[in-house]
Amino acid sequence: MKPGTVVVGASVAGVRVAQALRSHGHEGRIVLVGQEDELPYDKPPLSKGVLAGSAGLDDVRLLTTEEAADAGIELELGRAATRLDLAGSVVHLAGGTALPYTDLVIATGAGARPAGWEHLDGVHVLRTAADAVALREDLGRGGPLVVIGGGFIGAEVAATARGLGLTDVTVLDATPTLLARSVPAVVGDRVAELHRRNGVQVRLGVKVDSVDRIGGGLRIRLADGSEVDAATVVVGIGAVPNDAWVAGSGLKVDDGIVCDRFGRAAPHVFAVGDVSRWQASRHGSAVRVEHWTNAVEQAAAVAHTLAHPEDPRAHTPVDYVWTDQYDWKVQIAGTPVAGTEGRLFERAGDKFATVFGTADRFAGAVVVNWPKALVGCRRALAAATPAAEVCEHLNRLAPVSEVAL
Numbered sequence: 366m367k368p369g370t371v372v373v374g375a376s377v378a379g380v381r382v383a384q385a386l387r388s389h390g391h392e393g394r395i396v397l398v399g400q401e402d403e404l405p406y407d408k409p410p411l412s413k414g415v416l417a418g419s420a421g422l423d424d425v426r427l428l429t430t431e432e433a434a435d436a437g438i439e440l441e442l443g444r445a446a447t448r449l450d451l452a453g454s455v456v457h458l459a460g461g462t463a464l465p466y467t468d469l470v471i472a473t474g475a476g477a478r479p480a481g482w483e484h485l486d487g488v489h490v491l492r493t494a495a496d497a498v499a500l501r502e503d504l505g506r507g508g509p510l511v512v513i514g515g516g517f518i519g520a521e522v523a524a525t526a527r528g529l530g531l532t533d534v535t536v537l538d539a540t541p542t543l544l545a546r547s548v549p550a551v552v553g554d555r556v557a558e559l560h561r562r563n564g565v566q567v568r569l570g571v572k573v574d575s576v577d578r579i580g581g582g583l584r585i586r587l588a589d590g591s592e593v594d595a596a597t598v599v600v601g602i603g604a605v606p607n608d609a610w611v612a613g614s615g616l617k618v619d620d621g622i623v624c625d626r627f628g629r630a631a632p633h634v635f636a637v638g639d640v641s642r643w644q645a646s647r648h649g650s651a652v653r654v655e656h657w658t659n660a661v662e663q664a665a666a667v668a669h670t671l672a673h674p675e676d677p678r679a680h681t682p683v684d685y686v687w688t689d690q691y692d693w694k695v696q697i698a699g700t701p702v703a704g705t706e707g708r709l710f711e712r713a714g715d716k717f718a719t720v721f722g723t724a725d726r727f728a729g730a731v732v733v734n735w736p737k738a739l740v741g742c743r744r745a746l747a748a749a750t751p752a753a754e755v756c757e758h759l760n761r762l763a764p765v766s767e768v769a770l
Contacts, residue, residue, distance in 0.1 A: 377661060395436075406426050444458040449610065451615045487578075506597075509593075519599065572587065627666070706769070725751045
């Protein structure tokens with residue numbers, strides 16, 4: 366079999382690398398490998414439109430059969446990568462296929478962090494299209510829903526379930542606020558109140574000890590001795606990179622495939638998206654980022670480097686992620702971190718922004734339902750604008766109240 370560029374992982378990062386290579390004029394063979402039988406699809410809608418039934422998988426496709434054929438991208442779907450022979454430049458797939466490569470891009474993403482209860486009927490995670498279909502089927506039967514984990518996926522599932530008409534929805538999380546890994550407490554508290562206003566029971570600072578099948582339902586036992594019954598449980602307690610298949614290959618793996626600032630893990634081997642731990646100049650360390658925008662931007666940088674090896678392009682993103690819940694759009698730019706000065710800017714109608722940094726350094730912001738503020742914050746991060754100037758800009762946008770945090 367003729368070697369070429371092999372992209373393992375039909376994620377948004379993998380698809381964008383393959384497409385961008387053609388845009389750069391790459392004429393060699395490109396093979397896109399996907400573990401699922403499905404054509405590549407976008408994942409953020411799984412917890413929203415796809416789960417709600419307002420969007421089908423065909424509405425969120427990243428690549429159709431016709432588009433792949435037109436671009437000369439060979440699809441190997443339903444074929445999980447099982448082993449990497451780094452010395453021989455070969456990727457081995459389930460079923461015995463061996464794909465030789467001249468360049469390899471690993472875009473295998475991340476999977477749900479296991480909790481130990483996933484084998485029980487009625488207990489779900491949400492990482493794939495099959496997960497969304499199975500969860501929607503169970504939600505359609507009604508009954509109480511318990512969401513374990515108050516991160517993006519858990520909070521979005523709870524909001525979608527209320528939109529589907531479920532009247533008994535509970536979110537459990539061990540942290541003191543919702544979205545605790547991603548936003549400051551002042552924002553997490555407001556998101557929790559948003560859920561409560563929409564009929565969701567939000568219980569924070571509680572640890573789940575066990576989930577058991579009791580008769581026809583599920584019983585969740587908490588560390589404080591209390592119990593919650595459910596017809597359906599969704600577990601969203603984080604993700605782990607899908608890097609086990611390269612174990613023993615010679616690549617360095619440390620909670621993701623370790624790369625340099627160009628996404629290079631070894632000569633002619635790159636990793637992109639959720640599975641990549643790359644050297645980030647903005648952070649001053651190696652980071653692994655599970656955000657859609659990061660995956661897309663890293664894919665563009667790696668494709669450029671592959672197509673123009675004499676002019677490698679470092680991946681230097683401005684961090685950005687968003688979540689949609691009810692009628693709120695929560696957008697996070699940069700790294701809103703504890704230990705820096707924070708200020709809250711509020712407008713009427715559930716529009717507000719929190720800005721974090723020092724007088725001469727803008728660290729990041731969380732913006733809710735305020736597009737102009739978000740645009741200004743992202744531009745300020747790209748330009749390394751001092752936090753004081755960002756605050757002045759927000760005060761000029763419209764009448765606001767400003768409070769120190």
